[in-house]
Amino acid sequence: MNEVLLSNQVIVYLLSESTLFFLLLVAFIVSLKVLLKWDFESFTPLQFTLEKQAYLVTAIILFVFSMKFLLILYFIFSIDALSLLVPGAMCGAGVIEANDYGSYLLILKLSILFFLTLWLYINRYDMRTKNHKWFKEKSWLFSFIFLLILVELGLDYSYFSNIDTHMPVSCCSALFGQLEGANPLPFGLSITLLLVLFYLLYALVIVTLKTKQTLLYILANILFVYIAYYAVVYFFGTYIYQLPTHKCPFCMLQVEYMYVGYLLWASLFIGTYIGLSDAISTLWLKQSHTRSQKSVTRLLSFFVLLCTTYVAVYYFKNGVLL
Amino acid sequence: MNTNAFWHFLTLQLYKERSKHLSVVGISVMILFLLSSVQFISSSIRFSLEETLKVQPDFVVSRVQGGGSVPTPIEWSDELLDIYGVSKVTPRVYGRYYFAAKEKSFLIVGVDFMEEQSHETLQKLIATTDIKAFLEGKQMLVGQGVKAYLEAHFYKDAYNFLTPSGTFEKVKIFEILPSNSNLIANDMMVMPIDLARRVLGYGEEEVSDITFNVPNPDEWDMMTDKLSALHFDLQVVNKNEVRKSYENLYNYKGGLFLILFIIVLGTFALILYQRYSMVYSTERRHIGLLRALGWSINDVLKLKFMETLMVVFASFILGIFIAYVYVFVLGAPILSEIFLGGQNLQNTVSFVPVFDFSIFTSIFLIYALPFIAAVLIPVWRVSVTDPKEAML
Amino acid sequence: MRSDAVNNEMMIQIENLNRTFEHAGNEVKVLQEINLNIVQGECVVLKGVSGSGKTTLLSLMAGLDKPSSGKVLIEGEPISKLPDAFASELRAKKIGMIFQHFNLLEHLSVSENVTIPLIPSGLKMKEIHQKVNSALKLANINHKKESLASRLSGGEKQRTAIARALVANPDIILCDEPTANLDRDNSLLFIEILKELHALGKTIVVATHDPLFENLSFESTVIPMVDGKIV
Numbered sequence: 001m002n003e004v005l006l007s008n009q010v011i012v013y014l015l016s017e018s019t020l021f022f023l024l025l026v027a028f029i030v031s032l033k034v035l036l037k038w039d040f041e042s043f044t045p046l047q048f049t050l051e052k053q054a055y056l057v058t059a060i061i062l063f064v065f066s067m068k069f070l071l072i073l074y075f076i077f078s079i080d081a082l083s084l085l086v087p088g089a090m091c092g093a094g095v096i097e098a099n100d101y102g103s104y105l106l107i108l109k110l111s112i113l114f115f116l117t118l119w120l121y122i123n124r125y126d127m128r129t130k131n132h133k134w135f136k137e138k139s140w141l142f143s144f145i146f147l148l149i150l151v152e153l154g155l156d157y158s159y160f161s162n163i164d165t166h167m168p169v170s171c172c173s174a175l176f177g178q179l180e181g182a183n184p185l186p187f188g189l190s191i192t193l194l195l196v197l198f199y200l201l202y203a204l205v206i207v208t209l210k211t212k213q214t215l216l217y218i219l220a221n222i223l224f225v226y227i228a229y230y231a232v233v234y235f236f237g238t239y240i241y242q243l244p245t246h247k248c249p250f251c252m253l254q255v256e257y258m259y260v261g262y263l264l265w266a267s268l269f270i271g272t273y274i275g276l277s278d279a280i281s282t283l284w285l286k287q288s289h290t291r292s293q294k295s296v297t298r299l300l301s302f303f304v305l306l307c308t309t310y311v312a313v314y315y316f317k318n319g320v321l322l
Numbered sequence: 323m324n325t326n327a328f329w330h331f332l333t334l335q336l337y338k339e340r341s342k343h344l345s346v347v348g349i350s351v352m353i354l355f356l357l358s359s360v361q362f363i364s365s366s367i368r369f370s371l372e373e374t375l376k377v378q379p380d381f382v383v384s385r386v387q388g389g390g391s392v393p394t395p396i397e398w399s400d401e402l403l404d405i406y407g408v409s410k411v412t413p414r415v416y417g418r419y420y421f422a423a424k425e426k427s428f429l430i431v432g433v434d435f436m437e438e439q440s441h442e443t444l445q446k447l448i449a450t451t452d453i454k455a456f457l458e459g460k461q462m463l464v465g466q467g468v469k470a471y472l473e474a475h476f477y478k479d480a481y482n483f484l485t486p487s488g489t490f491e492k493v494k495i496f497e498i499l500p501s502n503s504n505l506i507a508n509d510m511m512v513m514p515i516d517l518a519r520r521v522l523g524y525g526e527e528e529v530s531d532i533t534f535n536v537p538n539p540d541e542w543d544m545m546t547d548k549l550s551a552l553h554f555d556l557q558v559v560n561k562n563e564v565r566k567s568y569e570n571l572y573n574y575k576g577g578l579f580l581i582l583f584i585i586v587l588g589t590f591a592l593i594l595y596q597r598y599s600m601v602y603s604t605e606r607r608h609i610g611l612l613r614a615l616g617w618s619i620n621d622v623l624k625l626k627f628m629e630t631l632m633v634v635f636a637s638f639i640l641g642i643f644i645a646y647v648y649v650f651v652l653g654a655p656i657l658s659e660i661f662l663g664g665q666n667l668q669n670t671v672s673f674v675p676v677f678d679f680s681i682f683t684s685i686f687l688i689y690a691l692p693f694i695a696a697v698l699i700p701v702w703r704v705s706v707t708d709p710k711e712a713m714l
Numbered sequence: 715m716r717s718d719a720v721n722n723e724m725m726i727q728i729e730n731l732n733r734t735f736e737h738a739g740n741e742v743k744v745l746q747e748i749n750l751n752i753v754q755g756e757c758v759v760l761k762g763v764s765g766s767g768k769t770t771l772l773s774l775m776a777g778l779d780k781p782s783s784g785k786v787l788i789e790g791e792p793i794s795k796l797p798d799a800f801a802s803e804l805r806a807k808k809i810g811m812i813f814q815h816f817n818l819l820e821h822l823s824v825s826e827n828v829t830i831p832l833i834p835s836g837l838k839m840k841e842i843h844q845k846v847n848s849a850l851k852l853a854n855i856n857h858k859k860e861s862l863a864s865r866l867s868g869g870e871k872q873r874t875a876i877a878r879a880l881v882a883n884p885d886i887i888l889c890d891e892p893t894a895n896l897d898r899d900n901s902l903l904f905i906e907i908l909k910e911l912h913a914l915g916k917t918i919v920v921a922t923h924d925p926l927f928e929n930l931s932f933e934s935t936v937i938p939m940v941d942g943k944i945v
Binding site for chain 1: 781783795
């Protein structure tokens, strides 16, 4: 039996994902039934039963949602622990790249969390109307999320069963390092330009948020996440590791760096999820939530501040930059 | 809705249904206790092993014949010293000595007291010894377990070793090894290298194996290739491989346990589902009443869900606490046998408490997630009770 | 139809209400084409024997049950097709119910029972205490505040139920056979409390077959019901 599959954490992880999937399957079947026969204006016992069953679907989704957040943290933690078993891996980066499924799985997980956040927003607005105005939209979105989770489960099992503990993998210095002078940054940017773009986009996000230019905000935020990823890996990260050649998005999640990676990535992604969900709700349902905007501002500002602080502290301590 | 009034009401409801909740808590605590104990023991051993490995030399080289280790020529040390990047080359003499016809065995470790040891712990162990006095006679340092065994067999100060060549070597006990590294030192007998050779039957130019360190981690892969090229009968094992094999062993044991445990969990989940589905008519009327008095389905769901969470957390804390006491205070009688293999001596190891996010989350996930999943549907079913039920 | 200006005074409006149950494959028409308007501050007595449909009508008014067709409007708000969150809020704020069998939670004390409707409201403890105390005083059960509900007499239980119905200061009080489990003295006491509530301007609907309600000392309308119809 594959040694990885016997690892405690992998077993617990797969069991949790499977349990959640099973629950979600029940929710999906009920949701489909409710969706197909839903007629809010009718007075039949069937309709009243369907309305009750809608509560089951909501309860299950809420539970799954909170667990998914916990599980992605646990997933990352487990991947890191697995680096002991996979030759050549010093951190999660190597383990993720142990086969083709790894990076797709991670991206899929992040996407699912976003769509679940969006569903929460739509659900909230729907529950506040007197006629379940967005019930159908909500249900179709859930069906889409369910399909994504189905794929995720398949990828989970494929990924873990295909981690070969005998084949060495590249560690992060090989994966993210600048080998042979090739520029890993997007659009052929230099580090300076990347940073300029990083701060500019951050400012743009805040401005478009405050002036309620929703469409522009969505574009700005998506671009910001993209650029921020590179900025963290190729610039800010090096200040966290205090080593100009250490470029890795995963190592900062380890205990040596006080787990700051979790804070960093969480603030970026959660801020983005909330912001984008609120923005899409504004465009689609014409509903908005001012407190969300405050949260987004706070989270993204915290993220930017945290990144900048590492650089500033290093500069003040050493008088030079890396 | 999370006001004091809500919590007060929740407490009253929990108390009213205490027999149902207590029975669930009871079974949960048993399950959690078992699960947590295993996790604690396993992670504690892992930690101790990692600590042990940290101080061990990076590479071990020995001679093999027909797949098994045979005495290694000491001249190989010179060849190793010639290799660039190698440091602290240390030939070792050690082996198992069997007492009373294969009943018990101890590890005899020969030490060249004139040289620096490549094994840090060994270095620490003998650092406190008065070497001059020690070398004055045929003496040895023994671990706690050895001392206890020898005393039980009426050997108070010395022991007569029977060597493979048929002669006897009487060796006195000089000192007991410090017990903080009990995992290794427990069944160990440390003696001068030449004495060890005689007791174990090695020739003067022979050693069990040769260890060394390679400070630059990038050179490790290359080192194995270089060494294998030296002699056809040379075997080299490095620390990472040892670490990996231990990981695999514990993963294997732990993994099997978990898989079996999941079956127990499945049964538990079914029981829970059933138990929570058994809603007596009085409870239905009560929920109907709450609904009739203006509680929405969400409010009732919140109440019922919180009840469940309270049960989960109470069990979780209680289970972990009892497991903690069992493993780290009482030393986990019975269970530790399974993990320490029950071989050789009674290892009076006290487990080192090792906590990290991963252990608690693992325990929480494997217990609480299936629990809540199992009761979600019954809880919903009772929460959507029609307010009409209050009228009946 | 009355004009909008008058509609605001209309507490309860029932339009073409029907309630049919499925029983052993047969359809049982419990309520047929009920039309009823109850003005603010009015006291209505639904009179009829058991099986006349008065209890069902009451539960439909309270939003506890859903009609097979027709509308129930509380202060102009159609409650029959409201999502649960809204319907419950309406019930919590506007309607106080008194049940035939009191329906107290026996393991709780009087004040704890009376607190129940206020728990989801999110009010602070201080406010809740105030409201509970004034309700207990109004129902004249303050002296038994800490007693367990299981230890009360019939009349005391009824008064606790009244306090519970009043605690959120609702505009509408609905009573289902309130005196069915009381002796004559306690029944008269209950009617006295109803009189006070009527004086406070509450809208009251009582479903009963107790003859004591046929000649109340305060202004009331008696509506007889037979076989699910108003006669």
